[in-house]
Amino acid sequence: MQKVLFLSLLFIGFNSIAQEREKIAFGPYIQQMGTKDATICWSTLESSPTIADKEGNVKTIAEYKHHKIHLGDLEPNTEYQYDVLNDGSDEGKGTLTTYPDEITPFNFAVTGDSRNRHDVHAKIVARIMETNPRFIINSGDLVANGRSISDWEAFFGVNKELMKNTPYYPVLGNHEKDSPYYYDLFDLPNNEKYYYFTVGDALFIVLDSEGKQISEPNFISEKNSDAFWQSAFSEYFNTQKKWLENVLELNKEAGFVFIFQHKPLYSAMKNRKAEAEQTRKFWGDIFERHKVQVFLNGHDHHYHRATKNGVHYITSAGAGAPLYDIEITLPETKKSSKIEHFVNVQINKKNAYLYVTDINGDEIETIEIKRRK
Numbered sequence: 001m002q003k004v005l006f007l008s009l010l011f012i013g014f015n016s017i018a019q020e021r022e023k024i025a026f027g028p029y030i031q032q033m034g035t036k037d038a039t040i041c042w043s044t045l046e047s048s049p050t051i052a053d054k055e056g057n058v059k060t061i062a063e064y065k066h067h068k069i070h071l072g073d074l075e076p077n078t079e080y081q082y083d084v085l086n087d088g089s090d091e092g093k094g095t096l097t098t099y100p101d102e103i104t105p106f107n108f109a110v111t112g113d114s115r116n117r118h119d120v121h122a123k124i125v126a127r128i129m130e131t132n133p134r135f136i137i138n139s140g141d142l143v144a145n146g147r148s149i150s151d152w153e154a155f156f157g158v159n160k161e162l163m164k165n166t167p168y169y170p171v172l173g174n175h176e177k178d179s180p181y182y183y184d185l186f187d188l189p190n191n192e193k194y195y196y197f198t199v200g201d202a203l204f205i206v207l208d209s210e211g212k213q214i215s216e217p218n219f220i221s222e223k224n225s226d227a228f229w230q231s232a233f234s235e236y237f238n239t240q241k242k243w244l245e246n247v248l249e250l251n252k253e254a255g256f257v258f259i260f261q262h263k264p265l266y267s268a269m270k271n272r273k274a275e276a277e278q279t280r281k282f283w284g285d286i287f288e289r290h291k292v293q294v295f296l297n298g299h300d301h302h303y304h305r306a307t308k309n310g311v312h313y314i315t316s317a318g319a320g321a322p323l324y325d326i327e328i329t330l331p332e333t334k335k336s337s338k339i340e341h342f343v344n345v346q347i348n349k350k351n352a353y354l355y356v357t358d359i360n361g362d363e364i365e366t367i368e369i370k371r372r373k
Helices: 015-020 118-130 149-161 180-185 223-250 270-283
Strands: 005-009 026-034 038-047 050-052 058-060 061-070 079-083 093-097 105-111 136-138 168-170 195-199 202-207 256-260 294-297 303-308 311-314 331-336 342-345 352-357 363-372
Touching: 026 061, 026 093, 026 168, 038 093, 061 180, 093 256, 105 118, 105 270, 118 342, 149 168, 149 180, 202 223, 202 363, 223 270, 303 363, 311 342, 311 352
Parallel strands: 005 079, 105 136, 136 168, 202 256, 256 294, 294 311
Antiparallel strands: 026 038, 038 061, 050 058, 079 093, 105 342, 195 202, 303 311, 303 331, 342 352, 352 363
């Protein structure tokens, strides 16, 4: 049974924040969570610098100060009510629940490509909140332009009520553009580009399908273009692949394994089919060999599920970006739908169930996953 404990953050040295009464712009929101620790983040408006072009057109850009506090010595599976301001207002309040230290049923939510239709995104978030998830994972392209602070303002506005009580794990998408804002706003394990965490005996691995944010110089000839990109990315992705092998081997006794990245391994879009095949070639049999049950991605703005040798490859990218047609049906395709949606995953002691639900609350499909032996 969970216990409810009240946690005031003033005693940890944040008196000045309450005294100055800085207005919270983003948050508070929960990041890294464990059985005995948690991280809470929030941002305050620091200043409003301007930039002007030669015609005298002035643009104001909000500058934010990012706050982070790590809480340790917490009790497993315990609900805490926290307050980062503790000034009598509700502005800095939220609730966190530490992860259990034993195998017990829980659920989490998966969404992707929230991007720019904020009204749609808000409806998806409302549906997700009805499921009361332990945490949420976004499969990438959280915003339309990761280098635009106004896009992040909109994102955190839509997710405010969800994120103050629910840990939020993002995946790097191409629209994040490897932005400094991404790394300032989120506090993630490992190198923040790819990382993993566990809950009970379930393993969750987040991969980076994007790599470095670089541009090909204009002087690179067409015949040397492939060599340029191979050199630029091969070391990064090979390092990530070795890391993944090690993580899967270290956690080989996990009952459930879920892997996330932004770009798909099986695409139902004609112009992305070749890239997906190339990505599969790079990863080889790593997912099958380690008995990964589910691989979830975004990028293609619809729902699509393919299966191959026991692995479910699921595209879930219907949280706000304009929808794409289902252009092709692959031999591995089991289900597809052009609809805004999310996935609610319920993990029990023997099985996991993936409830794919559209924006209207209707079921697209339910997938049963058996615990690994």
